[in-house]
Amino acid sequence: MLDVLTQKVHDEARQGEAFAPFINDPAQYQKKFYIESYGCQMNFSDSEIVASILQDAGFGATRDCAEADLILLNTCSIREKAEQTVRKRLTEFRKIKVANPGLLVGVLGCMAERIKSKLLEEEQLVDIVVGPDAYRSLPGLIEEAEGGQKAVNVLLSREETYADISPVRLNSNGVSGFVSIMRGCNNMCTFCVVPFTRGRERSRNAFSIVKECRDLFDRGYKEVTLLGQNVDSYYFTPEATDNNARRDTVTFASLLEMVAKISPLLRVRFSTSHPKDITDDVLYVIAKYKNICKYIHLPVQSGSTRILQMMNRTYTREWYMAKINRIREIIPGCGISSDIIAGFCTETEEDHQATLSLMEYSGYDLSYMFFYSERPGTLAQRRYKDDIPETVKKRRLQEIVNLQNRLSRESNEKDLGKTFEVLIEGNSKKSDQDWMGRTSQNKVIVFSKNGAYCNKGDYVNVKVTDCTKATLLGEIV
DSSP states (O other): OHHHHHHHHHHHHTSSSOOOOSOOOGGGOSEEEEEEEOSSHHHHHHHHHHHHHHHHTTEEEOSOGGGOSEEEEEEOOSSHHHHHHHHHHHHHHHHHHHHOTTOEEEEEEHHHHHSHHIIIIISOOOSEEEOTTOGGGHHHHHHHHHTTOOEEEOOOOSSOOOTTOOOOOTTOOSSEEEEEOEEOOOOOOTTOOHHHHHOSOEEOOHHHHHHHHHHHHHTTOOEEEEEOTTGGGOEEOOOOBTTBSSOOOEEHHHHHHHHHTTOTTSEEEEEOOOTTTOOHHHHHHHHHOTTBOSEEEOOOBOSOHHHHHHTTOOOOHHHHHHHHHHHHHHSTTOEEEEEEEESOTTOOHHHHHHHHHHHHHHTOSEEEEEEOOOOTTSHHHHHSOOOSOHHHHHHHHHHHHHHHHHHHHHHHHTTTTOEEEEEEEEEOSSOTTEEEEEOTTOOEEEEEOTTOOOOTTOEEEEEEEEEOSSOEEEEEO
């Protein structure tokens, strides 16, 4: 039945108007907007939705904030440093506003929802505050702000997925695109503000997801990344119609397969997975299709069962290790990365050592590592005392970083002499004489253009000849 539903989705994706996910000529617009994004990939994806809404409202994009009529910051509240960065930028924009009194400044996203009153009243830094579920109201809020009012809408929704909006691809390399498949999160991890700033989980219509992915491929994109706070809990049931009375539910595994079937030349990635929700069905689909990348980001946060329970991660150390084993069994050679927090409330040296040993066991290719930053309004802030001194947090974090650097180098050294299919994403950051791309396992590889007749967006076979802890180096074969 899955194949029948897949064909129906693909057929519907070909009907109707094509997506128009690129910026039109800014010169055709009387007003211009400038937008900066911080935090996770979901925020960058949301900025593309906002750009589409603004374009329809008569605003053209600009890369120069000095010529903008509207400046927007799409913000993140997951860590204190991110909020500090945004506050600093708002102060800088206030100086521009002095020279241009008609300029409007707005804050979008998670930080907007969390500290709306402080931004509007106490600090007088912004004119517009818009939460993640209220972007459709932006044109009306801009009109209010132009009239001298402070405009705010941070209402959360149980239905909004922006499924019908064609994202404007901002700063795109023309090769890789992000596609949001769901919004919100039901996992109440005690350290995390996301359930409070982005609301409950809701999954986007599978037909619209496949349509957007197909359109990207038709426009020359070679890779899509399916985004969600927890993609493995994606769950969509089509409405019954005369042609589809059974209404078979689309799970994340079946959605992955639908997108993979668009074309074998379209690479498929996804982020982020929750260890408790990623199923064998998902792993088998990844293994089945060559164009689904063999890479999983599987955040662990801590290697101590006691700390995991305090974090409400709903799995134990042993359970997570068994999941790592299952991934290695079903998808040999799969790349795995993680998120790790050092110095969570009450963490002992024994807990810290448990994290280090689990990292060794998992052999992560890459980790995103931070020391614990208490966020107002979270369950941890209400339940636990942030009792680990910052000096201890930083020392433990450095030990985690040092270990990950070694694991990353060891992982890269295992690839020496191997040949990988690489999707060329563009020039190397250090030299326009070299190409940069990624392997299926999400490892960055740099290789010379000399004697190679290829272009950005091409697939090439590259043999690994050297490496650093962060990058593979190779040559086209």
